[in-house]
Amino acid sequence: MSCPAVAQEVWFISDSTRPPLGSYVPARVINLDAAQRIEAELAATLPGDPSEAERIARLRLREGGTALQRRLQAAYQGVTDAWSLGVATVPAVVVDQRYVVYGESHVDKALARIDRYRREHP
Template structure:
């Protein structure tokens, strides 16, 4: 993923009621970033997906493997037989699901906050601030 660029707002349908009305269901919020671009002020329950996690896990899993392919395969099979492997395997699967979700949404750059899979704010690592920006922009659109 590329470095962040100036904030960009991609509105779709009326989300303002979701952000301001307690009577309606909370909007689904997803944050896509990388380890080098951490998200801050993330409300509880908000998914933060680090798009570079699969590569980091690949490096972790292949750490200290020998150059000999047969020996490396044997060592990986031993690692996979340990109880710790299930946790790593779950993290690995989750990281690729996050990557697939970003692709599905058409994420172009990070950091990005996606609201209800339809509203996108690029370039804002502060999630609480991105939600305030979204609310403000939707209020402006509602007055037109």
Template sequence: MIHILHSSSLELRRLLPITLLCVSAFAQGETWVITDQAHPVTNAAGIRVIHLDEQQRLEEQLTKKLPSNPMQAAASIQTYLSSPDGRQFQRELAQAQQAATDAWSLGIKKIPAVVVDRQYVVYGEADVKTATGIIARARSMQR
């Protein structure tokens, strides 16, 4: 233990940026972006992005493959949904439905919306980095 406390300053300087990065990430909190395909966002890597139209997109993708005959379509759907791809589709559909529920539970009124800690929101900003910066500045002024 004592050896670690007396590490060279070079080692400590190497750890400082990593420590600051971790502290910064934890200070920002949980970030969600709520949008749809018509309102793309940028700088959203590593952030939960909820597309409100994802369920519709998945359903359209499914129905494009169906025959026009209703009886054949019903049989085709049953076969597909029992397949591994069909089970994956059902998981994706359930996730899309849950994501939309999560977004609406926040009372989002406009998209795109960037939400931090389910408490702070910036509407209309497509650049997630800019939006989280706005939120960070507002939060720092409250302290």
């Protein structure tokens, strides 16, 4: 299925355990647990000594450079965007930041529901 002609932007909001399904590729995939996963990578195997743990964490942050900064920024921006839309349940398919289908990982099916709703409620 292709995206309905009236849809300008499709987002899939979920977590890493529930990826988008179907043939339609959303413009944006937001994994709400992305920031936690990145932070877990940074904290993995840190020693118990607080000073040494801090030194290693700073080193990891420095070595990650701008790529790590971009990953963290994108992860937190996704959470902010989902929160600002009022997304309360995942997975969620959001069209044009206006229509939302909750509980459906299959993007094609969610788009069909939104398209049907739009036709029935012009």
